[in-house]
Amino acid sequence: MSERRPGLDAQGYIAREGSLARVPPAFRPVVAAARERLPDVFGARLHSAYLYGSLPRGTARVGRSDLDLLVALHEEPTEADRAGARALGAALDEEYQQIDGVGTLLYSRARLLSDAESHDLGWFVACLCTPLLGEDLAERLPRYRPGxxxxxxxxxxxxxxxxxxxxxxxxxxxxxxxxxxxxxxxxxxxxxxxxxxxxxxxxxxxxxxxxxxxxxxxxxxxxxxxxxxxxxxxxxxxxxxxxxxxxxxxxxxxxxxxxxxxxxxxxxxxx
Missing domain, CATH: 1.20.120 (Four Helix Bundle (Hemerythrin (Met), subunit A))
Structure with missing residues (x-):
């Protein structure tokens, strides 16, 4: 059997790599603003929201790193949802100089939990995304090995x-x-x-x-x-x-x- 490398837990599953505790202090106001405004943008359509990328890994660089968000909706995203996400991203990017852009992925809850996406978007949520708002879909997803x-x-x-x-x-x-x-x-x-x-x-x-x-x-x-x-x-x-x-x-x-x-x-x- 090959050597077990970093990034796995004691059972050999890929461990979730980020956490809100690892967000560098300079970026915490940006994350707080995103968490506060997301419900206003999506309202009752919002199921949950997540951070991913360098911010929750603790490796973000001031003025160089972007804010990466994944939003799970109760229904399939609409053009209005996408427009709202773009507007939110533009506002945060303008207000907070420590970030260099905002990227937001929009998916329905059903797609993220679907069998077809289990080893793609499902794995992404379970292992590379950090919960920000709402129910954590990782609790409904399997655990993953690097196979x-x-x-x-x-x-x-x-x-x-x-x-x-x-x-x-x-x-x-x-x-x-x-x-x-x-x-x-x-x-x-x-x-x-x-x-x-x-x-x-x-x-x-x-x-x-x-x-x-x-x-x-x-x-x-x-x-x-x-x-x-x-x-x-x-x-x-x-x-x-x-x-x-x-x-x-x-x-x-x-x-x-x-x-x-x-x-x-x-x-x-x-x-």
């Missing part, structure tokens, strides 16, 4: 994503400023996908991009430096067009093919 099923259902869809990425790159303005968020997003996605490729063999969990890259490097030395560089860009992105071309023409296609070979393809989701 091949989890790897396939979380990141086994890279191949179709690459086509969308190429379109986004082609449609972006030809400036470093326009490319910078694409480099940041794609770097993070590729590093996380590379990590979950080896996660069952590594037998653990981490959300640190550098740790992810090192875990991957142990199993794929020829691609190690590419992943290490992508991890750096995930935290400190540049607007280099050559980086994006390398992602969609070289690293991405190789990773998608290897992922399919090792874990298979993510099961289709209902539209």
């Amino acid at each position: 091949s099923l989890l790897a396939r259902e979380t990141n086994g869809d890279l191949a179709p994503l690459l086509a969308r990425w190429r379109t986004r790159i082609a449609e972006a303005e030809d400036t470093d400023a326009a490319r910078l968020p694409l480099v940041r997003f794609m770097s993070r996605h590729l590093v996380r996908t590379a990590f979950t490729l080896v996660m069952p063999r590594w037998n653990g969990w981490t959300s640190d991009l550098h740790e992810m890259a090192e875990a991957f490097a142990a199993y794929y030395p020829p691609r190690a430096e590419q992943l290490r560089a992508a991890a750096v860009r995930g935290y400190e992105p540049t607007g280099d067009a050559d980086v994006l071309r390398g992602y969609v023409d070289d690293l991405g296609p190789w990773l998608a093919e290897e992922y399919t070979r090792v874990h298979g393809v993510k099961a289709p989701r209902p539209q």
